Amino acid sequence: xxxxxxxxSIGLDRYDRNARIYPAFLCVLPIFVTILVWFPAAWxxxxxxxxxxxTSGIIFLLGQIVRYRGxxxxxxxxxxxxxxxxxxxxxxxxxxxxxxxxxxxxxxxRKKGVVIPTVEEEHADxxxxxxxFRSAVDWLLTHTRPNAKTSGLLNENISYGFRRNTxxxxxxxxxxxxxxxxxxxxxxxxxxxxxxxIAALVVEMMLIGALIAWVFIINSAFVEDASVAYAQRFLxxxxxxTITRNTKKTVEKVxxxx
Numbered sequence: 021x022x023x024x025x026x027x028x029s030i031g032l033d034r035y036d037r038n039a040r041i042y043p044a045f046l047c048v049l050p051i052f053v054t055i056l057v058w059f060p061a062a063w064x065x066x067x068x069x070x071x072x073x074x075t076s077g078i079i080f081l082l083g084q085i086v087r088y089r090g091x092x093x094x095x096x097x098x099x100x101x102x103x104x105x106x107x108x109x110x111x112x113x114x115x116x117x118x119x120x121x122x123x124x125x126x127x128x129x130r131k132k133g134v135v136i137p138t139v140e141e142e143h144a145d146x147x148x149x150x151x152x153f154r155s156a157v158d159w160l161l162t163h164t165r166p167n168a169k170t171s172g173l174l175n176e177n178i179s180y181g182f183r184r185n186t187x188x189x190x191x192x193x194x195x196x197x198x199x200x201x202x203x204x205x206x207x208x209x210x211x212x213x214x215x216x217x218i219a220a221l222v223v224e225m226m227l228i229g230a231l232i233a234w235v236f237i238i239n240s241a242f243v244e245d246a247s248v249a250y251a252q253r254f255l256x257x258x259x260x261x262t263i264t265r266n267t268k269k270t271v272e273k274v275x276x277x278x
Contacts, residue, residue, distance in 0.1 A: 038178045090185035117252065183242055204224050
């Protein structure tokens with residue numbers, strides 16, 4: 021929480037902090053934890069160095085690098101994530117959204133003047149139809165931005181951005197761990213301080229666990245899951261606001277009755 025408040029105080033918004041800066045911190049965290057165990061006095065120096073990093077704009081550059089790596093992942097995964105995935109959910113042939121729900125989305129967009137291909141048009145030229153759905157997503161993105169915070173859309177966007185960017189810096193994180201784990205083990209072997217050895221052994225297990233997580237959990241499926249959740253929440257903006265409000269009131273009445 022203290023770190024989040026600090027990052028907020030230097031002008032980073034919620035998305036920047038959670039989706040861009042935190043993945044970078046996770047990447048370098050093993051280095052700082054290991055230093056804390058073996059060289060606690062170095063934290064005074066590191067504190068001053070961290071201040072220089074903040075004031076020199078390096079943390080902003082770090083966020084941009086993480087963003088760049090994340091966007092490369094998005095390009096690599098193609099229609100499985102991002103706006104392309106959202107457009108795919110609007111396609112008639114896609115069954116990840118119930119048919120009736122999708123029809124309501126299409127009706128809403130058509131009323132707004134957005135071109136939505138018919139089933140026949142999509143069947144005749146899938147690529148042209150998909151481009152039209154991509155355009156519909158672009159239109160919806162522009163017109164739903166003011167409602168992002170109140171709709172919960174921002175939370176899903178942050179979750180997707182965090183996972184995408186984390187996968188983007190996965191190679192760097194693994195390299196860091198492959199260097200730190202043997203270095204920490206070597207320090208354990210050389211040390212005569214029993215208390216420090218115990219602390220370092222705990223850190224070693226944590227580092228190995230982190231390596232396993234980076235290798236086996238941080239993958240394309242990890243990103244795709246968040247992308248689908250974001251896309252579904254994003255498309256919910258097509259639901260009429262009156263229906264949304266009435267639904268909330270109904271839920272509140274049911275809760276109060278029970």
